[in-house]
Amino acid sequence: xxxxxxxxxxxxxxxxxxxxxxxxxxxxxxxxxxxxxxxxxxxxxxxxxxxxxxxxxxxxxxxxxxxxxxxxxxxxxxxxxxxxxxxxxxxxxxxxxxxxxxxxxxxxxxxxxxxxxxxxxxxxxxxxxxxxxxxxxxxxxxxxxxxxxxxxxxxxxxxxxxxxxxxxxxxxxxxxxxxxxxxxxxxxxxxxxxxxxxxxxxxxxxxxxxxxxxxxxxxxxxxxxxxxxxxxxxxxxxxxxxxxxxxxxxxxxxxxxxxxxxxxxxxxxxxxxxxxxxxxxxxxxxxxxxxxxxxxxxxxxxxxxxxxxxxxxxxx
Amino acid sequence: xxxxxxxxxxxxxxxxxxxxxxxxxxxxxxxxxxxxxxxxxxxxxxxxxxxxxxxxxxxxxxxxxxxxxxxxxxxxxxxxxxxxxxxxxxxxxxxxxxxxxxxxxxxxxxxxxxxxxxxxxxxxxxxxxxxxxxxxxxxxxxxxxxxxxxxxxxxxxxxxxxxxxxxxxxxxxxxxxxxxxxxxxxxxxxxxxxxxxxxxxxxxxxxxxxxxxxxxxxxxxxxxxxxxxxxxxxxxxxxxxxxxxxxxxxxxxxxxxxxxxxxxxxxxxxxxxxxxxxxxxxxxxxxxxxxxxxxxxxxxxxxxx
Numbered sequence: 001x002x003x004x005x006x007x008x009x010x011x012x013x014x015x016x017x018x019x020x021x022x023x024x025x026x027x028x029x030x031x032x033x034x035x036x037x038x039x040x041x042x043x044x045x046x047x048x049x050x051x052x053x054x055x056x057x058x059x060x061x062x063x064x065x066x067x068x069x070x071x072x073x074x075x076x077x078x079x080x081x082x083x084x085x086x087x088x089x090x091x092x093x094x095x096x097x098x099x100x101x102x103x104x105x106x107x108x109x110x111x112x113x114x115x116x117x118x119x120x121x122x123x124x125x126x127x128x129x130x131x132x133x134x135x136x137x138x139x140x141x142x143x144x145x146x147x148x149x150x151x152x153x154x155x156x157x158x159x160x161x162x163x164x165x166x167x168x169x170x171x172x173x174x175x176x177x178x179x180x181x182x183x184x185x186x187x188x189x190x191x192x193x194x195x196x197x198x199x200x201x202x203x204x205x206x207x208x209x210x211x212x213x214x215x216x217x218x219x220x221x222x223x224x225x226x227x228x229x230x231x232x233x234x235x236x237x238x239x240x241x242x243x244x245x246x247x248x249x250x251x252x253x254x255x256x257x258x259x260x261x262x263x264x265x266x267x268x269x270x271x272x273x274x275x276x277x278x279x280x281x282x283x284x285x286x287x288x289x290x291x292x293x294x295x296x297x298x299x300x301x302x303x304x305x306x307x308x309x310x311x312x313x314x315x316x
Numbered sequence: 317x318x319x320x321x322x323x324x325x326x327x328x329x330x331x332x333x334x335x336x337x338x339x340x341x342x343x344x345x346x347x348x349x350x351x352x353x354x355x356x357x358x359x360x361x362x363x364x365x366x367x368x369x370x371x372x373x374x375x376x377x378x379x380x381x382x383x384x385x386x387x388x389x390x391x392x393x394x395x396x397x398x399x400x401x402x403x404x405x406x407x408x409x410x411x412x413x414x415x416x417x418x419x420x421x422x423x424x425x426x427x428x429x430x431x432x433x434x435x436x437x438x439x440x441x442x443x444x445x446x447x448x449x450x451x452x453x454x455x456x457x458x459x460x461x462x463x464x465x466x467x468x469x470x471x472x473x474x475x476x477x478x479x480x481x482x483x484x485x486x487x488x489x490x491x492x493x494x495x496x497x498x499x500x501x502x503x504x505x506x507x508x509x510x511x512x513x514x515x516x517x518x519x520x521x522x523x524x525x526x527x528x529x530x531x532x533x534x535x536x537x538x539x540x541x542x543x544x545x546x547x548x549x550x551x552x553x554x555x556x557x558x559x560x561x562x563x564x565x566x567x568x569x570x571x572x573x574x575x576x577x578x579x580x581x582x583x584x585x586x587x588x589x590x591x592x593x594x595x596x597x598x599x600x601x602x603x604x605x606x607x608x609x610x611x612x613x614x615x616x617x618x619x620x621x
Contacts, residue, residue, distance in 0.1 A: 018455030026467055141597035143547055145554045146570060146589035152577045153585060164577065249460035256462055260555060261574070271463070272555060275470040283467050291459040298458075 004306055012299040019291040020072060023284050024065050077285035082277050087285035090270060095289070096172050098259070098266035102251050104182065105189035106244065113194045114240075117201020118228065124206065132198065139195035144257045148188040155184060166264035175265075185262040189254045193247070200243055204236035211235075238308050245301025252290050342609050352605025355598040362595055366413035375407025378562050386576070389583045397583040399572060408564055409587050415565035417595070419476055419549050423483035424542030430484060431491025432534050436526040438492070439499025441518065450496065453489050461486050462551055469557035476559060483548045491537045498530040532610030539603035543596045550592050566592050 035048040035057065043051075052058045056067060071078070077087035120129045139147075156164040166185045167178035175182070208214065209232060217227045252268075259268030267286055274282035346352050381402030389397040389405070396405035438449040456464070464486045472478055499522075502508065508525055516524075527534070552558045553567030561568070566588040573584030 014451055015454045015458055018451060019458055022455055022459065026471070137597065137600070138593065141543075141593045141600060143550055143554070143567075143589075143592055143596075145551070145567075146585070146592060149570060149574060149577060149585045149589065153580065153582055157578055157580050249458075253460045253462040256466070257551065257554070271466070275466050275555070275557060278470060280470075283470060287459055287463050287467055290463055291455075294458045294460065 001306070005303065008299060008302055012295050015295050016292060019288065019295065020069060021065070023288045023291070024068055026287075027280065027284055028061070072288070077288065078281035080274075080279055080282045082274075082279045083282070087281050090282065091267065091285065091289060094265065094267040094270045097175060097264070098255050098268060100172055100175060101182075101185060101189065101259070101264060101266055102255055104186045105193060105254075106251070108186060108190040109193035109197055112190075113197035114201055114237075116194070116198040118205055118233070120198065120202040121205035121209065122228075129202075136195040136199050139191055142192075144188060144192060144254050145261055147191060148184070148258060148261050151184050151188055164262070166259075166262040168263070168265060185258050185264050188262075189251075189258050192254065193251070196247070196250075197240065197243070200240060201236060204239055205232055208232045208235045238305075242301045242305045245297045245304075248294050248297040249290075252293070342606065344609070346605060346609075349605040349608060351601040355601030355605070358594055358598040359602070362413065362591065362598070363417065366410050366417060369410040370407065373404075373406055373410070375404040377403055377408055377411045377564065380562075386581060396587055397581075399569075399584060400576065403562075403564075405583060405587060408569060409566075409591060412564040412566050412569050412588060413591060413595075415476065415559065415563065416546055416549055416567070416592070419479050419483070419565070420542055420546030420595075422480045423487065423545040423548070424538060426480060426484035427487035427545065428491050428534060428538040428541050430488035431493075431537075432495050432527060432530070433522070434488065435492040435495030435497075436499045436522045436530070437518075439496040440503050440522050440526050442500070442503065446496070446500075450493070453492050456486075457489050457493075461489075461548070465548060465552055466555060466557060469552055474552075474557070474559055479549065479552070479558060483545050483552075487541060487545060487548065491534070491541060494533060494537055495530055498533050499526045502526050502529050532606075536603055536607045536610060539599050539606060543599035543603070546592070546596055546599070 035043070035051040035055075039047055039051055049058075056064060059067075075088055077091070079086050080090060083090065116132060120132050123129050152164045155161045162183045163181050164184065165181065167175040167181040169175045169178060205228075213231060214227060217231055222230075255266060256268035256271060258264065259266045260272035263269065267289075270282060271286045273279070274286070346356060381398075384394070384398050384402040385400055387394050387398040389395065391397060394404050394406070396409065398404055399408065434449065434453075438446045465482060468482045468485070469479075472482070474482065502525070503521075508521060511521060511525060549558065549565060550567030550570070553565050554571045556568075556571060558565065558568055569588040570585060570592075573581065573588075576584055
């Protein structure tokens with residue numbers, strides 16, 4: 001177990017280092033360098049030179065990378081070109097709000113997807129199963145933003161049930177206090193996750209229903225409900241929990257679209273605004289943080305899986 | 317494949333030993349798998365609509381006409397209404413669809429090609445080269461594709477060609493991993509050893525043996541890649557980072573419609589949205605059908621967008 005932990009953590013560290021290289025390379029791929037991007041095409045050569053010197057872009061690339069890495073390690077992600085704040089302080093403000101949005105979406109998805117998946121597995125091959133399968137395939141093919149627009153048209157414009165703008169409060173508490181405003185963004189984000197999780201749950205329950213231990217339990221005279229709750233569900237939920245870790249990139253992408261659409265003041269909106277305004281320190285800072293979160297997410301997933309299921313350890 | 321043999325009973329008796337050709341197997345699956353067939357039909361219909369449609373319904377998609385702005389569907393000459401700048405919606409759906417389909421197809425194929433070569437090289441040569449190459453894909457995959465796409469699209473101003481290159485430069489990662497696994501399994505086969513004993517080199521092994529033998533995985537993955545690429549185009553356009561106006565694609569049409577949701581101009585939203593859903597679902601169904609045809613086992617990521 002310890003060996004597995006060390007090996008897996010070392011691997012994650014290497015990947016993290018490479019993520020930093022990718023972000024660094026992207027920073028230097030800007031046409032004409034970052035100076036042109038921020039000072040504009042009409043900047044004088046002197047201004048460009050001054051900017052490059054001030055930002056350290058005139059030194060050799062390896063040296064710049066080492067400096068960059070050193071700053072990353074101390075949590076310094078640079079300073080926004082537009083917002084007059086450090087990227088880390090912007091993230092400290094926005095990241096929790098994104099976590100609230102994704103957390104609510106995941107909670108809603110889990111609450112709905114688990115019973116739906118069980119229902120489909122139990123009623124396999126019947127009308128309900130086909131209907132839900134069809135809906136899941138439809139949800140796979142539907143871009144998040146189209147779904148969001150349809151929800152706005154129906155529930156905000158036509159029925160006037162929920163506002164089309166997300167809560168605009170400064171604090172996490174303020175955002176949670178405006179529940180009607182959260183409904184459409186959270187539902188938009190959750191639907192794709194529900195489709196994926198319920199498909200997964202369906203096949204996990206089906207796999208477990210075919211296992212010997214279910215037959216044994218049945219032979220002992222246990223009721224179907226009890227078998228489902230005590231045996232099948234427990235075993236089917238372990239992989240679902242780990243699926244969550246692998247789903248992080250999708251969730252972040254979803255947050256990017258949903259936040260820019262509903263004007264939700266999270267990390268995704270920060271990123272989108274930075275893309276519109278060529279605010280490269282913010283763009284690359286967010287990209288780096290999202291990459292780190294994904295790597296750590298899959299590391300935790302693997303470790304959790306190894307703890308829950310000893311067979312994994314011996315294989316890897 | 318017994319069902320295939322039964323379907324072509326007279327011929328099957330004589331040609332029972334050789335396996336049916338790739339094309340024949342594909343055809344057989346398409347006639348059996350109704351969803352794949354439906355996907356193919358939808359795809360042909362949508363392509364005809366986008367590429368041949370303008371011959372029957374010709375519109376001006378370059379010059380704005382504010383006198384004709386925001387007309388509801390059913391207005392004379394504008395069966396699907398007009399946009400806020402007076403473009404005819406039906407005609408725009410065609411021109412926009414051409415961009416989405418062309419860029420999606422080209423980017424999906426290019427990504428598959430790059431991924432196939434990269435993955436076969438890593439898998440065939442193995443060792444430290446494989447380890448290094450795979451850590452690079454791990455790192456790039458750790459950053460969600462959409463974030464990478466947005467950063468790159470913010471750096472360069474996209475044209476059609478640039479858009480294809482941007483999407484392919486991000487999307488090749490997952491086929492690379494997939495094909496690498498396939499190549500790892502193939503490299504220890506006897507015919508590869510035999511080829512090496514006869515003096516065949518690495519290039520020959522990769523292009524003459526590994527890639528042709530992994531072709532099922534490659535083709536199946538290509539269809540899913542195209543579906544994903546069409547979605548990526550739409551996402552980028554929706555976020556305002558695609559080909560600038562007056563050019564359009566289905567994603568940018570949706571993004572133009574967002575301003576008018578509060579006044580209920582639904583015809584700006586539904587046609588392009590439904591078109592995207594149809595074409596993406598069609599490619600996914602075709603991919604599922606092909607997967608059954610080639611009997612390929614691969615995890616469809618289902619997300620990672």
